[in-house]
Amino acid sequence: MEGIVYNIQRMSTKDGPGLRTTVFLKGCPLHCPWCSNPESQSFKPQLLVFSNLCVGCGACEKTCPNGAVIRTGNTFNRDRAICTDCGACVEVCPSQAREMSGMRMTVAEVMQVVDSDSIFYSNSGGGVTFGGGEPTAAGDFLVALIDACRSRGYHTCLDTCGVCEPVRFRKIMEKIELFLFDCKHMDPVEHKRLTGLDNTLILHNLHNLFEAGKELRIRVPLMPGINDTDENIGAMAEFLHRHGCFAVDVLPCHTFGFNKYRALNLSPPELLPYKPEELEAALARFRRHGLRVTIAK
Numbered sequence: 001m002e003g004i005v006y007n008i009q010r011m012s013t014k015d016g017p018g019l020r021t022t023v024f025l026k027g028c029p030l031h032c033p034w035c036s037n038p039e040s041q042s043f044k045p046q047l048l049v050f051s052n053l054c055v056g057c058g059a060c061e062k063t064c065p066n067g068a069v070i071r072t073g074n075t076f077n078r079d080r081a082i083c084t085d086c087g088a089c090v091e092v093c094p095s096q097a098r099e100m101s102g103m104r105m106t107v108a109e110v111m112q113v114v115d116s117d118s119i120f121y122s123n124s125g126g127g128v129t130f131g132g133g134e135p136t137a138a139g140d141f142l143v144a145l146i147d148a149c150r151s152r153g154y155h156t157c158l159d160t161c162g163v164c165e166p167v168r169f170r171k172i173m174e175k176i177e178l179f180l181f182d183c184k185h186m187d188p189v190e191h192k193r194l195t196g197l198d199n200t201l202i203l204h205n206l207h208n209l210f211e212a213g214k215e216l217r218i219r220v221p222l223m224p225g226i227n228d229t230d231e232n233i234g235a236m237a238e239f240l241h242r243h244g245c246f247a248v249d250v251l252p253c254h255t256f257g258f259n260k261y262r263a264l265n266l267s268p269p270e271l272l273p274y275k276p277e278e279l280e281a282a283l284a285r286f287r288r289h290g291l292r293v294t295i296a297k
């Protein structure tokens with residue numbers, strides 16, 4: 001069985017306990033305007049062009065089978081309408097200005113990488129995390145990867161936005177040991193305006209996780225002026241308290257990865273990270289609503 005993997009991060013300390021291997025699966029049903037991994041949203045392999053690295057050699061123009069490379073002065077980009085993301089130009093680029101995101105891999109190929117890190121899991125209390133994109137959107141490929149990890153005794157963690165058909169989510173839920181579950185916005189209309197989908201499925205799946213007593217950590221990507229209002233944090237606290245949850249991990253807005261928007265011929269988000277006093281004020285709102293708040297690593 002195959003799926004599209006866009007990165008396998010080894011020795012990660014940020015995606016769950018201990019030392020971890022994080023497998024990033026490409027494709028996401030949401031389009032968060034602040035997403036730091038815009039290349040993770042499409043389900044297909046994609047070309048990224050980092051014009052600042054281009055040394056103007058022209059090799060890509062000569063190689064492209066589709067005439068999709070366009071020259072502006074001494075830099076070479078591509079016409080997105082013509083480019084088929086075939087990746088031929090990546091092979092000849094001497095300066096890494098061209099990069100493919102997303103590679104078709106089999107379960108066995110992914111597990112070969114995972115297995116080579118496994119010596120670190122038991123000593124550190126680590127294991128394997130599945131992220132994305134939205135890992136649940138990879139369907140049976142994700143399930144097969146989880147099964148392969150569990151059969152080897154590796155701890156498994158899922159970094160999810162919760163958008164998943166409930167029957168499939170239940171199947172995944174039974175197999176995963178720790179969930180990192182995003183809570184982005186509590187208002188369904190605002191959730192849809194921001195991300196493209198409302199939060200009905202998300203809250204349904206989250207409710208089921210709480211009901212099943214699964215180990216989970218709520219993560220809030222905190223975006224200035226977008227979801228850090230007293231009203232939204234209050235609604236979040238009300239939902240979580242009802243489910244016996246009194247703690248959240250916050251991911252304060254960062255701009256890492258925003259350079260990848262231009263590399264995909266997209267406009268980068270117009271967002272700035274918090275000033276320290278603004279972040280403190282936002283965190284205080286969580287505390288006022290009875291939530292212990294930790295900045296996620």
Ligand SMILES: C[S@@+](CC[C@H](N)C(=O)[O-])C[C@H]1O[C@@H](n2cnc3c(N)ncnc32)[C@H](O)[C@@H]1O
Nearest residue numbers: 034035036132133134160161182221251253254
């Ligand atoms: C790229 S997402 C992938 C997992 C899953 N699709 C989700 O949305 O939770 C990984 C984590 O990064 C967070 N994130 C994405 N962009 C961010 C940004 N600009 N600043 C802070 N956190 C961000 C997401 O909210 C999520 O918790």
Ligand code: SF4
Nearest residue numbers: 064083084086087089
């Ligand atoms: S990915 Fe393929 S079609 Fe697109 S610019 Fe490169 S060689 Fe041309």
Ligand code: SF4
Nearest residue numbers: 054055057058060093
């Ligand atoms: S092959 Fe790379 S360095 Fe050469 S012109 Fe194309 S993008 Fe620039």
